[in-house]
Amino acid sequence: GAGVSQTxxxxxxxxxxxxxxxxxxxxxxxxxxWYRQSLGQGPEFLIYFQGTGAADDxxxxxxxxxxxRPEGSVSTLKIQRTERGDSxxxxxxxxxxxxxxxxxxxxxxxxxxx
Amino acid sequence: xxxxxxxxxxxxxxEGATVAFNCTYSNSASQSFFWYRQDCRKEPKLLMSVYSSGxxxxxxxxxxxxxxxxxxxxxxxxxLSDSATYLCVVNKLAGNMLTFGGGTRLMVKP
Numbered sequence: 001g002a003g004v005s006q007t008x009x010x011x012x013x014x015x016x017x018x019x020x021x022x023x024x025x026x027x028x029x030x031x032x033x034w035y036r037q038s039l040g041q042g043p044e045f046l047i048y049f050q051g052t053g054a055a056d057d058x059x060x061x062x063x064x065x066x067x068x069r070p071e072g073s074v075s076t077l078k079i080q081r082t083e084r085g086d087s088x089x090x091x092x093x094x095x096x097x098x099x100x101x102x103x104x105x106x107x108x109x110x111x112x113x114x
Numbered sequence: 115x116x117x118x119x120x121x122x123x124x125x126x127x128x129e130g131a132t133v134a135f136n137c138t139y140s141n142s143a144s145q146s147f148f149w150y151r152q153d154c155r156k157e158p159k160l161l162m163s164v165y166s167s168g169x170x171x172x173x174x175x176x177x178x179x180x181x182x183x184x185x186x187x188x189x190x191x192x193x194l195s196d197s198a199t200y201l202c203v204v205n206k207l208a209g210n211m212l213t214f215g216g217g218t219r220l221m222v223k224p
Contacts, residue, residue, distance in 0.1 A: 033211070040122070042201050042214035043158065056211055091157060101146050101205055103212060105157035 002026075004106035006092050012112045013082055021077045021109045023092030032075050033103060034067055035091040043091055049075060082113045115140055118204050118215035126221045131192045135218045137185040137202030146205035147178055149187050151198045152217065158201055161187075192222045 005024040013019055025032050031050055035043035045059040049069045060066070064082075069075040079086055089110050093103035120137045127133045139147075147164035162169065164176040164185055175188040185202055202215040 035214075040216075042118075042120075042216045045211050045213065048211050059211075101148070101212070102160055102163075103158075105159070107157050 004092055004094055004104055006090075006106035006109050008109055009107065010110045010112075012114065014114050015082060015084060017082050017113075019079045019082055019111060021079075021090050021092075021111070023075045023077070023106060025073060025075070025092070025094030026104060027073075028096065029094035029104075030072070030097055031095045032069060033093040033095075034075070034077050035093065035105075037089045037091055037108070038087075046077070046090075079111075082111075084113050087111055087113045116216070117141060117206075117213045118202055120202050120215040120218045122216055122218060124219040124221050126223060127192055128223055129192055129194060131222075132188065132190050133192055133220065134189075135187045135200055135202075135220075137187075137215055137218075139183050139185070139202075139204045139213075141204070141206065142180075142183060144183075144204045144206070147176075147185050148203040148212070149174075149176060149185075150201040150203050150214070152201055153198050158214075161200070189220075192220075194222050194224060196220060197222045 007022045033048045034046040037043045047057040047067050052072045064080045067077045089108040091108045093105045118139050149161040150158040151161045152158040164178045168177045173190045177186045199217040199219045201217045204213050
């Protein structure tokens with residue numbers, strides 16, 4: 001597509017529920033990133049994919065968070081047993097290749113855990 | 115200590131003013147540096163890269179001081195439309211993950 005597409009744009013869920021957030025990167029971009037941004041903070045790195053594999057998942061906060069990119073394009077971020085502290089905007093970004101250094105972000109998925 | 119530190123502001127300036135933001139980073143091996151702009155409730159967008167020799171893009175000038183691990187952004191002749199949060203961004207040497215500062219909020223008033 002023309003840009004990075006993220007769905008849903010807004011998600012409200014209850015504590016303890018499971019959530020999936022989807023990212024469709026720019027066509028042809030091999031590198032895909034997930035960031036999380038809390039109110040008043042800068043984006044915080046979660047995980048980075050090169051193709052289908054997770055090249056760096058050091059930012060995932062705990063084992064409730066998991067992400068996949070099975071065919072090297074669309075990625076899904078999965079959060080199990082959501083907690084109120086998971087409330088944030090989850091941003092996806094892609095770049096043409098890992099060395100490009102310039103990220104194009106999607107509009108984000110705003111997650112609210114009640 | 116955060117890897118990339120910025121004064122959160124807000125900086126409140128009148129139209130036409132010159133304003134400067136600073137940023138410090140902790141990893142001396144960092145190689146690439148950027149300023150991103152983020153409007154309220156929008157995604158970050160690349161404003162400009164920062165080169166060792168300093169670089170200018172219209173009213174915007176970026177400087178890098180590797181010895182002091184310090185990056186700056188200067189905005190001349192501020193416009194109302196410059197109101198946004200400015201994010202200092204550094205490349206982490208170990209991979210291709212960009213590390214963002216917390217952002218500096220700028221409010222330009224008429």
